[in-house]
Amino acid sequence: MAKLPMFREILGQSVKKPVTNLFPTIRMPKSITRFFRSVTEGKAEIVPPVATPPVFRGKIVYDRTACNGCGLCLKVCPTHAIEQVAYPPMTVTVTDEKGNVTEKLKTEKRIRIYIASCVFCGQCSDICTKGAVAMGNEFLLATEDRFAEEQIAE
Ligand code: SF4
Ligand code: SF4
Incomplete structure (x- = not known):
């Protein structure tokens, strides 16, 4: 007798449209x-x-111009998908008080996000005070090359 509801459910499901x-x-x-x-x-x-809801957590969108390189996002990322990078590497000429001229590499700190390592938790966008990282709506991210250009946000 206990199997009757199960059979009813199976029969019912077999004529329903897929919900997926x-x-x-x-x-x-x-x-x-x-x-x-x-x-x-x-x-x-x-x-x-398909349309994504406003709070959807898809591929990270990174705005390098808004980022100040503080590194907070690196600290909260559970998968270490973010690394700090020097940007842009440029050589500047420095003259000291004795008139000696030297060339130094001047860089600013920025970040690089490896999308293939991201679990879309949203921690980085939550903690960023500059609004430099946000969760986008792109989710077609399957790839054979985890280091492909579209798999890295920088
Ligand atoms: S993205 Fe935001 S939290 Fe991360 S280094 Fe840049 S400013 Fe800091
Ligand atoms: S959303 Fe991705 S990159 Fe950002 S903290 Fe989570 S795992 Fe790291």
């Missing part, structure tokens, strides 16, 4: 090659195929 999103198959263009060619020619755009 059919992505990505339903969104696939007929020809991937033609689609990418259109993207290259500016005739098509790769966008998230």
Whole structure:
């Protein structure tokens, strides 16, 4: 007798529509090659195929011009996906009081985020007082190369 509700549930589920999103198959263009060619020619755009909510935590968006290199985000990142980098490496000429001229490497601290190591926890954007990191809405991030250009935000 106890199995009756289970059978009823199985029968009910078997005639219901799937509740899962059919992505990505339903969104696939007929020809991937033609689609990418259109993207290259500016005739098509790769966008998230479904709307994301405002609080969605997707690929990090980093604004280097707003960042002051304080390093707070590095400290809170649980996966060590962020490293501090010197930017931009430039050589400046320095003249001391005796007139000696030397060349020094002048840099400012900035960060580099390895998206493949990010778990999208949002800690970095929460702690950044400059608004230099934010959670974006991009989520099509599968790749074979974790160090590809689009996998690194800097
Ligand atoms: S992104 Fe924000 S928290 Fe991270 S180093 Fe830059 S200013 Fe500091
Ligand atoms: S969102 Fe990603 S980069 Fe930012 S703290 Fe979390 S794991 Fe690190």
